[in-house]
Amino acid sequence: MTETAETTRQEAYRPTFTLDEGPLDEVHAFWLAGMSCDGCTISAAGAQNPSVEQLLNARLPGLPRIVLHHPVLSVTAGKDFMQAHHAAKAGKLGAPYVVLFEGSVPDERIAGEFGGYWSAMGADEREGAGKQPIPTAQWLHDLAPGAAAVIAVGTCATWGGIPAAIGNVTGAMSVMDFLGEEYLSALGLPPINIPGCAPVGDNTTETIAAVLMFLAGFGPLPEFDELGRPAWLFGETVHRRCVLAGNYEEGKFAESYGERKCLVELGCWGPVVQCNIVSRGANGHMGGCMNTGGICIGCTMPGFPDAFAPFYKRPPGSLMSTTLSRTTGSFVDYLRQFTLKSRNRTRRWKRDNAVPSGWAKVDGGLNPAERMVGGVYEFLKRRRTGFSAAGSHRQRAYQNPSHAYIRKSPHDHEVER
């Protein structure tokens, strides 16, 4: 494309709105699917915070209603469905819009060499060829310049993902690879990336809501990291929030699935992967890899899948840290088990050396060694605080006035009043 043609194209899709025009009532969302399995659609459809229904029905205070054009979820089909796409492309939609892209963007030139296409939606007349499918890559190319924001949903769209793995024949790439470093939306935003295979549903809808809030003039532009990921969602590694993380520290590693221990030796990459699925759950706070006993294979990361394959093999880098954890962890674990046992007994049970539990025979007291270590522990715990042990001289001094009061007869109290 010549520079003049490119300039004309940019002019043609100049947005028909600015943020100065006041609150928005309605924003169109064009969901385009490239080399995709539709998993991102399924996970977004199951989102709860917020839900797709809340976004479509303007149920979030202050946010505009979303008019969704989705190839699977929309009730219209054929020409009726495509009409808004053509209007947006021609700059005649009359409302702002965002583009959501699911799946990677194939290199349609490769398919074109054989007279075919990789993924397409709608059709238009081509000179000498009649009606021809319009590749979704073409739609992305045509709609992106006028979009308020382009949001890549899922790892295929954000980084290329599985369709772009070594050996692929489609030339698949990410949205940002396709649009290039220079691309900015009509509001000056580079592509926003929500990775995951599939992404956490709430991550998708929450990011859309955050961007809408900005468009509606209710909030600042949310913070994105250097790769365009929502910083508040992808700032932590899986490992830091993992439900099994304490096991790593204590040197407890699973040898087979089903053990409630750290899964790193079974191939978990969590310590070096940015993802929030364990704290948020896959959908509706349910599921999420380690929460359900699975390892992390790095599906949110730009290197996925090649950099993490073969899956289910221990990451080589974990050898040093697991060896260290085993060395220190066994000692730390012993001390913790001891303290845990002590905290699991009431003072009365310790004194009586018995636990009146009908559930099982429970050892009530502590052996002499445990009592001695416990004494040191209590001393260290209270040191340099005003806190006094139960029954200590200082505690008795504090309690004496109230004990004396209680011991008085009602008559004495009456006389005092």
Ligand code: SF4
């Ligand atoms: S299972 Fe994975 S993420 Fe969880 S503690 Fe082990 S290495 Fe870290």
Ligand code: SF4
């Ligand atoms: S924990 Fe790992 S495998 Fe699971 S969703 Fe996150 S990045 Fe993907």
